Amino acid sequence: MDIMQAFSADNVRFVFEGFYMTLKVAAISIVFSFIVGCIVGTIRYTKLPVVSPILAIAVELLRNLPLLLIIFFSRFALPDIGIKLGPMNATILALTLFEGAMIAEIVRSGLNSIDKGQIEAARSSGLGYVQTLWHIVLPQGLRRMMPPLVSQFISLLKDTSLAIVISLPELMHHAKIVIGQSYSYTIPILFLVAMLYFAVNYALSLAARRMESRLV
Incomplete structure (x- = not known):
């Protein structure tokens, strides 16, 4: 296992x-899926x-389909109806639909968890339905949604690796190409990939904890 060659400047830059x-x-995808999920979850x-x-x-349809199937559909089925998307846009569309459906359920559950007594009290004090939703329900629901939302965003980041099947030049795709140069690169390069995923996901978790503590 030649670690120095595996971590050559060209290989590291490519990864x-x-x-x-x-x-x-x-x-x-996080931005789009969050917007879609909030809108759909609130409407539900x-x-x-x-x-x-x-x-x-x-x-329910999107939540119970494999993400890989949705990626394939976005890349290879949509062109049959005149919608041609490159690997990047097809991946973003698939992740937005799939993760948006997941986030919609998180939002709906978070809003439903708010005590009905607070809603009735707000309405009786003269607030309209939209005002109650915006000023009473959403702020409290957001605090309760934060942990599952961050978990979903972390899953989304990891799910980008599935786009290797449609040749999106993402992290795993480039790691596979580097490893293809020599099997002795497998462990070092996969370790580097694991550390990159861990660093971002751990940072997301820390940011979520800090945000959650500020909202309390």
Whole structure:
């Protein structure tokens, strides 16, 4: 096992280029999936006629499909109906749909956990439904959503590795190419990949704890 050759400047730079793509795709997907999840989860919480049941079906469908299948669909099936997406955009779309459905359930559960007595008290004091939702329900629900939301974001970051199957030049894709140069690079390069994933996910966990403590 030649560690020095495995960690040559070219190899390390190539791995970090893949890591940059992983972070880029994850960041965009986190933003989009959070927006989608908040909107869908809030609409489901309000139980709007017609709209909420349709969204409930969509959420359950996406949550119970393998993410890999959704990635394949985004990359290879959508072109049949005239929507052609490159590996990056196909991955972002798939992650946004899948993780958005997961986040929607987190948001809905967080909002439902708020004591109904507080909502009734707010309404009786003259606040409208939207005002109650914005000023009473959402702030408290956010505190309760924080741990599962961060766990979902961490899962999303790790799930970007599945895009290797559609040749997205992300971290695992580049690591595989480096390892292909020599099997003696396997352990050092995979260790580097593991440390990169760990560093980002641990930082997310620490940031979430700090944010949660400020919200209390």
